[in-house]
Amino acid sequence: MRRRAAEYRRPVRRRFSYWIWALLGLFSVAGLVLFVVQHNHHEDRVEQPILEKNERVEQVAHVGLNFTEEILSATAFARQLGEQMTLAKAYVIIAKEHNNLHLAWELSSKIRSCQLLLSKAAMRENPITLDEAEPIIKSLSSLIFKAQDVHYDIATTIMTMKSHIQALEERANAATVQSTVFGQMAAEALPKSLHCLNIKLIADWFKKVSLQELANERRNSPRLVDNNLYHFCIFSDNLLAVSVVVNSTVSNADHPKQLVFHIVTNGVNYGPMQAWFLSNDFKGSTIEVQNIEDFSWLNASYAPVVKQLLKADSQAYYLMGLKI
Template identity: 35%
Template sequence: MMMMMMPRCFVSLIQAFFLSLVLLLLHHVGGESQAASSHHRELLAYRRPLQDCPGCTTTTTTTASSLPALHYDPDLKDVNIVATYSDHHGNIRLGSVKMGHLSSSWLFHNPLLPLPNNNKPPSQLVTPRDSFQNDSRMEESASYSSTNQTENHFPHVEFTSPAKLKRQSLRQERRAQRTLELIQQDKESDKQMQEAAIHKSMTFENSLVGKYSIWRRDFESPNADAILKLMRDQIIMAKAYAHIAKSKNASNLYLFLMQQSRENQRVLGKATSDADLPSRALEQAKAMGHALSLAKDELYDCHELAKKFRAMLQSTERNVDGLKKKGTFLIQLAAKTFPQPLHCLSLQLAADYFLLGFNEEEEDVVKKDAKFEDPSLYHYAIFSDNVLATSVVVNSTVLNAKQPEKHVFHIVTDKLNFAAMKMWFRVNAPADATIQVENINDFKWLNSSYCSVLRQLESARLKEYYFKANHPSSISAGADNLKYRNPKYLSMLNHLRFYLPEVYPKLDKILFLDDDIVVQKDLAPLWEVDMQGKVNGAVETCKESFHRFDKYLNFSNPKISENFDAGACGWAFGMNMFDLREWRKRNITGIYHYWQDM
């Protein structure tokens, strides 16, 4: 009986053991199912970690009860989250959930802050990785603890770091601020332009500004001659169409165009700008435009017009070339000749001088005036045989002088023109200024024994050079020396300038003026110029190569090449200030004689 009961108890024990094992397995399977469901539910509960802001760093612990309001933020509920994780079999899975589906049981933790609850891990914890790892992307680990202390790791999730989000936010703020600044600058610029336009319109002067010189235009707009140019172009077009109309026997149109062209020409007159045109100029331009429009409708032929314009251009060029040559000839003629009424001016002046007895009066008058030798006055030297040219120089100088009574003119001429020069300045003497007229033949010291040039003028070689027939047969053949073969260089008046200290022994400074200049301002300040011990003060003329010494001197001669610089500057004798004291001290006349006698 006892034996039978033991197996029966043993069987019951075994059954109880297997029953408890089955219950345990069922409980374990249920736990795993619950854990898997919990994993999915906790994945849905994931959201972006809180940014590192003052409001976030001040809270030391975060409980599940404080998070639901964040999970259901309406602005974030549609944000998708993609995460990778491994299931309980070790397989890698991908999951995608929306922010609105996240659970409120998750706790977000900043890794830079201590763990909540005194470093004790909560039941659910999301910890982002360091922001400098994995290209500034964060990893998060989620741990889940079941009721039986079973611990599993939540899959890793990558997302944008708070630092990068902060930089993006700051960048957007800077862009917005810069946009506002640019808009404000644009508004300020527009406002300034409007104010400037208003100010200009209020101060605009529409009255015509007159011209003070026929050679210069002032205060004219770039389009001051727009109508003038238009009417001139219309005349050219009208002539072209008129010739085409004539070739096609359209006589009425030809006459109409020529009439309009003449009318345009009458309106233009001698106008040089729109301001000079009459008031009906614009109406005439419109009428001519209507005529050209009619001609274009009937006669326009591109090839024919091009041919006509080409012929007109060639004809105009020939006319321009002819006028240039004529102008050059007339300029030379005017420079070398006198107008016909003045051909006998010197003869008439000389006759009047002797007929009126002025020559006898001169003998009774004291020869020397005190002003002629006063070094405190402004002295001028003019050596010329041209009465009118000398008068122009003297009158223009006196006219521009502020103190004409202090200006003394020393005029030296030859014996042939002495009487005419004396008579002219006796009758036409400038007010207040002092005039002295002298005859070069009265300078007895100026003879061939003292002056090298006079000895050369008497030589047969020089006479052969200027007067004999063995010159080049054409002007072009001797053009290189033509200027220096002018017989005027034989006149001693042309060389007297090298003897100024002898002509005016009691003067300290003198201004030499040529007879081909016109003075336009007061010359008195020239006497105040510090010449720094130099003898001659001349106008700068070295801007061009033809004023260098190599154009005047023969540098193939060793004496010339050894003593002179071929590139040295020459000067013009039109206006020269001479310091006669330095001249005498350095014996410039002796140096001149040395080179003349060589």
């Protein structure tokens, strides 16, 4: 009986030890899982600021890219393309002069490709890569070598460029003279809708006696010789221009009644200007219109400007726009 009791107690101890080992293994697995989860969470927190920092650096570098500085850089592909394109343009002109139209067409085609690549790089604000620049640089280099092989040497290029520079200077001078003539015509001309304005005003000047009487009254106004007022003298034969100047000055003045305008014009525009300024009120300002032909003292010996205008060259210059 004692042996059986002993055999009955031993399995109980063994079952108790099994439970202890099972609990220890369970705690170990749980601790390992917690350690792995915490380690992964810490890595995510560390990597996220690094990624954000790298994105900010890339964004700053993308915004700070200056394409002009890249073109001026000696190691940039953009500068190499620009220099080759300038040389290729010179060879295009020379090839056309020697009737080598096929070479000129090939060079023009590569120049357009180069310009397209430069414009794309400027729009995207990224530097040109080697893969993009290498095909165009190689093709342009081969075409330039081909042009040099056809005896388009440096001396020929210099002489050709000099002749083209002279031609461009002549065209620039002609354009300057033309712009001066057109500017004079624009200043002296009237819009089509106002072509009959001077005719209507001069008709009113001769028909309406009240305008002439009002002009005689204002001619004797003491305000015309009052030194306490602000006097402005305008020499012009353009009715609209004078009206714009007077209206702008009066509109921007704090006290327009203290302004006095002395307008001097020629005999043709004297009547229309009188009718215009007598028929309109410019906020109480005083306006006097005078005929330059009434100034007997204003001659060539007194005024250098009049002497200059009486010369044949000056008359041809100022009247050239009317003869065109």
